[in-house]
Amino acid sequence: MKSSKTIIALSLVLSLSACGGGGSDPEPVNNDQVDGISDNGNEVIVDAVDGELKTNVGLNAYAKVNPNNGLHETLGENSLSCSSNDAFLFETEHFQVFSETEYDINDYKLVAGVLDETVFGIFSETEEIGSLTGLSIGEYMQKRRSIAKFALDTLIKNYFELDSVRNSLPESSADWSEDEKIDYAWDKYIEASKDEQIALAIEAGGVDGYSWSEDDISHGNFIKVCMHSNTSSYVEETYTGINIVAPSVSLPDDYRGAVRNAMIQMYQVGVSNSVHGNLLPKWFANGQANYFTGIPADRNDHGLYDTTFVVSEEDLENLNDDPSLQSHFALAYQYLSNANVPGQSLFDIPLEMASDSDVYKLSDLESDYPYEKPTSGSLESAAFIKAFDSVALVDETGEPLSYQRYKYEYHSLMAN
Structure with missing residues (x-):
């Protein structure tokens, strides 16, 4: 259940100096009202959540230690900064916000507050209430890899x-x-x-x-967050949660959008149970997240990119990681969402992937599977292609839409 709704506006102008410290006893947090300003001078306001700030959280609190090599598992580019014994932890009912250094308490409260308001929309509080993914927070925890x-x-x-x-x-x-x-x-x-x-x-x-x-091995029922200061990577998803820059270091105006985007991709990689990162092709993974957090490109501009051929990070880099691609990913997803009402089946694709051992083995498609491998660029995960086909999508005329057809007939479908 959500905590009491004390309104907080969280500020970048607050001091970065450490508040308190030492010892492992939790420090209860007082949710008083404070003012706040984003990078561009806009106010950012969230509802407060109750939580405790802890220190010296232990070796396996954030990332788990592999006994074969003594190294922590990698939970994104910045995960090592949150994996030390003496990391700081702000814990609420559903979230654990870790940091290597102790930031101002309002950093923890802003991250936890935005997470709290975002999660109940992507997931519901109970099974009886609808949500974006069709799952309650409890169902998500049961289905994700922990x-x-x-x-x-x-x-x-x-x-x-x-x-x-x-x-x-x-x-x-x-x-x-x-x-x-x-x-x-x-x-x-x-x-x-x-x-x-x-x-x-x-x-x-x-x-x-x-x-x-x-x-030693399980992340339990918390969504875990590593709060860091590396501005070259603002937010990224992991199978356990997200990594994000501390608000006092940088706080974009579209903060909620950035968090929502990462949490949708957190869902994708978590419920697919992949141990190889996000195996959904870039156009679909980013497209699903971007569609619910941004504006798709104009359909008349679909010919600018062969969007459904952008499968991997390498494919993205070959296009110079053009920022406008992100709106085209959203456009490709928008077509599927509009043609398939309700669009919940699209969120079933990573769930379907989990039931296929190819998501673990990274096997190729069977030789007789009805899919034409591209002559250039990256090949999609076999588990994704089969999952896409298994949810029985249709085009805008109601005709069956296989992955093979959508990939290779994307432009003609968009032109109709």
């Missing part, structure tokens, strides 16, 4: 050696190929509840001699 990659790799590798499943394995499994065993283990992982997944991963770690606790 286990670190090293633990999930261990679970898949050791699944057939677990005492808890040995008696339920098919008799024919002794003759299966390695790929078939991965397929089976992945299916069982996806079918399991969150608690069952964690228990299986802990048991699998024991096969390799590790005595893991839940906190």
